[in-house]
Amino acid sequence: MKQKDKLAVKFLITDFAKARKADSPSIGIICDQLLKTLVPFGMAWSDMAIRNLLSDMVRLLSKLELDKTLTGPAKLRSLDVKKAINGYLGGHSPSRSRYESVVCLGYKFQCSDNRYAGMKDDPEDMLTRCNNLKVAIRSAYGVAGRMDGGAGNTNPKMLKIFMAPEFFFRGKNGAYSHEVVHGREAQPDAKPLALTKVKGIMEVMRDEIDQDIYKDWLFVLGTAIAAAELTESQCQTCGAVGKIKFERDLVKGGGATKAVCVKDPSHVIKEVSLGAIVENVAFVKKEGCIHTISKELVSHIDYRGGKVKVGGTEMGVHKSPQPSGYDSATKVPTKFKDERMGGSIFTVDGVTIGLEVCLDHAATRDSSASGRLEHAANIQIQLIPSAGMEIEALRTVPGGIVFNVDGVTPHVAVVAGAMQAQQVIETTEGKRSFFEDNTGLYFAKPCIGHAGSGAVIGYGPYEIPGV
Ligand SMILES: [Zn+2]
Known part of the structure; x- marks a missing residue:
């Protein structure tokens, strides 16, 4: 977004909210919330952060429209302001959301937890996994086609989410190089030899997922592990x-x-050498929109003996102890506590989605009792690519969809339509969470054993709750 457009939004919202604040107590509350959104908006620079915040402004303005104390020219003005903000959001505005429902297609795949396995050559290993994932995606397309009474792939109002588990992209060294994960541009002037272009994971996968048949699909390609040596x-x-x-x-x-x-x-x-600095990154793609989310914490079970190989040399994974008692991947403090600022929250086609990679679902740098989306609002769908995680908390608006794909005890679990998590208990099968909806208490239903490793399991369709 251009600086002049950002200033225009700021002026529009400030001018409107300040003028209307005293109209009624209920209007006052919404106007205060609108003004509060401008604080992170002023600091936002990434397209996604701006999109998340503009979406929240549109939601507040929609709420205002329903307020009976807003009348006459003030109401007309609020409609104008919303129209202007919508103009900046285009098709990503929540008031123009393309989707009414969602199906969750999880790739049940036994990933190595901290047992490293794969081919001798990392680039070859990555390509093999891409091929494996492409087959799974085609299989998911088949599964989706049989859902929604056979209309799964022709219903343009039904979003299809495909997700693979954490650590899907990692080979026998415990981590790939950044070049294998992210690719490399050609460097014709490099000395002593020119370097050719190398495709990263997303580029390889795009051969499949850029096809028109996946127009209404959102992909979470599991996570990829990239490491580099950290020296000082x-x-x-x-x-x-x-x-x-x-x-x-x-x-x-x-x-x-x-x-x-x-x-x-x-x-x-x-x-x-301070060891290996490791990035555990989830690749997300929806049509032309690519978003990446890095796991903030490092679990003690993430790396075999706490080590990976970088350039053929085994070294300890660099970790930074945090107040929560957990370790984070880097000692660099997170710039923003607000996950809308280009963190684990993203908005596409009018739907706001939160994604927590495994341990980030259960803890943060500051707390051992709450995940990364703890203080987030307006999340409609919550995604958890994981390696040994259960759904423990709902961070969505009431009635939202929570989707976990675990690659360790391989299972695919969905909780949809629940109001909130009631309790987490230990059972003989491990931890299970209870949830409540209007029919009473129920379990999160993990699908373990009904299909083998390598199967795609689909749940839904579920209605996407409005915000
Ligand atoms: Zn000295």
Whole structure:
């Protein structure tokens, strides 16, 4: 979004909300919420963050339309403001949502939890897994076709969500390189040899999922694990506590810099390995829209012996202890607590979706008792690609859809139409969550054993609740 359009939105909302605030107590509440949305909106830079926040503005303005105390020219003005905001959102506006219902198609696949397996060559391993996933997607297309009374694939108002489990893309080294996961552009001027283009996972998968038949499909391609070695310049005399600064390297010349000890420039500096910095990333695609969500936490069961191989060398996975007692993948603090800011929340075609990768469903950096979407509002569908996770909490609006695909005790589970989680209990089959809807209490229904590993299991259709 252009800066001038952002300013126009800010002006529009401020002008309207301030003028209407005192009209009635109920209008006042909504106007305050509208003004509050402008705070993160002012800081938002990614297209997705802006889309999430504009969607929430449209939802508040729709709520206002239903308010009987809003009348006359004030009501007309609110319709105009909504129309203008909708203009920026296009087809992604919640008031123009393309979908009424959703089916959940889970790929029940036994992933390695921390047992690494795969082909000798990582790029080849990745391509093999892509082929495997393409077959699963075609099979899901068949399953969807038999749903909704055989109209699954022809009903344009029914969203189809395909999801594979966490760790789907990882080979025998425990992690791929970033080049295998994300690809590489051609570098004709590289020395000593020109580098050719390398396709990443999403690019390889697009051969299948870009087809017109998947127009109404949303794909979560499990997660992929990418690792790189993390190094730090340290003073050999002062060690890790010593401070380092970077100075222009007069010997090398040009723009080169060198690390120097702050205490004594004659001290010798060495590059020290801090282990592997690991990215566990979920790839999401809906037509032209691609979104990635990285898992924030690292579980102690995620990596075999806490180690992966980077460039053939085995090294410990770098983790950063957090107040919750869990470790995060990086020590870099999260920039925003608000997941709408380009984090685990995304809005496509008027539907707002939250995604928590495995442990992120159960904990955050700050809390061991609540997941990443704990404080989120307006989530209609909640997705959990996982490796050993049960559905424990509903973070959707009442009646929302929660969908988990677990690759360790391979199972596909959906809770839909429930009002809230009631309790989580231990049973002989492990943890089970109870939920409540208007018919009473029921279990989350995990589908274990009804199909083997490699099967696609479909649930639905379920009505997508409005917000
Ligand atoms: Zn030193």
